[in-house]
Amino acid sequence: MNNIQIRVLCVCILSIIISCSDFPKDEQQNITKEVQWKYLIDEELSNWDTYLSFKHQKGYDGSAPKNEDGTLIDPIGMNKSEYKVFTTVKEGEDEIIKVSGEYYGCLISKEEYKDYHLQLKFKWGDKKWTPRESLLKDSGILYHSIGPVGAEHWRTWMLSQEFQIMQGHTGDYWNQATSAIDIRAYTPEYIMNPMANEHQDYLHIGEGGPYKNYCLRSNDYEKLHGEWNTLDLICYKDKSLHIVNGNVVMILKNSRYLNSQGEMVPLTAGKIQLQSEAAEIHFKDIRIRGLDSLSSNYKTYF
Template sequence: MQNYHFRLQVKWGDKKYDPRKNLLKDSGILYHSVGPLGAEYWRSWMMGQEFQIMEGHMGDYWSQVTSAIDIRAYLPEYIMNPVAHESQPFLPMGHDEEIQGFCLRSNNYENKPGEWNTLELICFENKILHIVNGHVVMVLQNSRYINDGESIPLDKGKIQLQSEATEVFYKDIAIRPLEKLPAEYTAYFEE
């Protein structure tokens, strides 16, 4: 899939399993997924980009396998992780980049436990937005992966719904193609 607006609703169940029994509930939307299943360290899903779904962390970014991307974010300092914010310049993150493949969302807009959350992923050409309950929490661009030292554009692929040893419920999953980036989001990519 390429150039689309993906939307779903998600809420947590009560059950947790090893190895997450004492950790936050965790899941994700893996997008622009390509290649074989089992490419990453869990040996479960394909290489791609991740829109994190985690308690208190809906909208974070995780690189999968050799993927990389540029995110509007504050530069990390010492042991701090980069934090997304629309006012910041785009920073390269992920495989073969100085900043490893994780970035915190700009703010926590997750609803109370037991309530449904609406997540949206907008991907148009090389521009991507992570949206949680109507709030843009991350602005990304230039999705790519590294193969034998060469950077290859990663702007299309499959969508995978992830669950990491946590009961999670999804509903109202919808996707529609885009012919252009919706006008209300173009300013996020202006320099």
């Protein structure tokens, strides 16, 4: 390398250092932590277990499904790859998970996580199945998932908190089983649902609360059908943020659940479930990284 090449290289390195120093402190931290992302998609779905329960019918009431003779129907169970509900395909450089939605079920992370930033991209497929043929396409990210599968209404998913993925409703919250959380939201009136809003006080949503188990996101930021959407889930201690295409749509804190002794206890860690819920959906670029703290920007929401 001659003297001119050395000088050019030094100028390039100096430019990079100066450009990075121009970022706010939080952004500098994000740049530093970029290498800490763990990617959760590969061809074998090696980071996930799969679970399938049932093909639910219209009018299902949450009871244990039975045959015509009244005997209980067993769920399909864990890692039944022959059903082809969860498959992977390579599209260019992208490894994509295709969820057919034909059976109720989920991908379940093999690891448990706490204090993290989860990011993924999704887009809808075209198919819907009973009982959702005339309803909106539906899925979700279930976080802080603990205990057995089949703990909630549909006899499919673990006790958890839900970051809803639904047409026009991506970012909504549902509790699962006995979970509860407090959300900045408008107080509902009559038949209205609570709606998230960053300027409102916190409402108790879920187990033991006066507003049942559901809260609407603050606004609809989902892209058109067939386009990829980016979702970010920030979880730190008992707090979480639901972020849709860069927009914070829900602010949540005091994550908790009712345990078998009838006590409300913190719910701040667990597995991650991605739902199969009678609608075709595709996922890509699923990645996660640990958080040592909330950035100053995120702290302002709480």
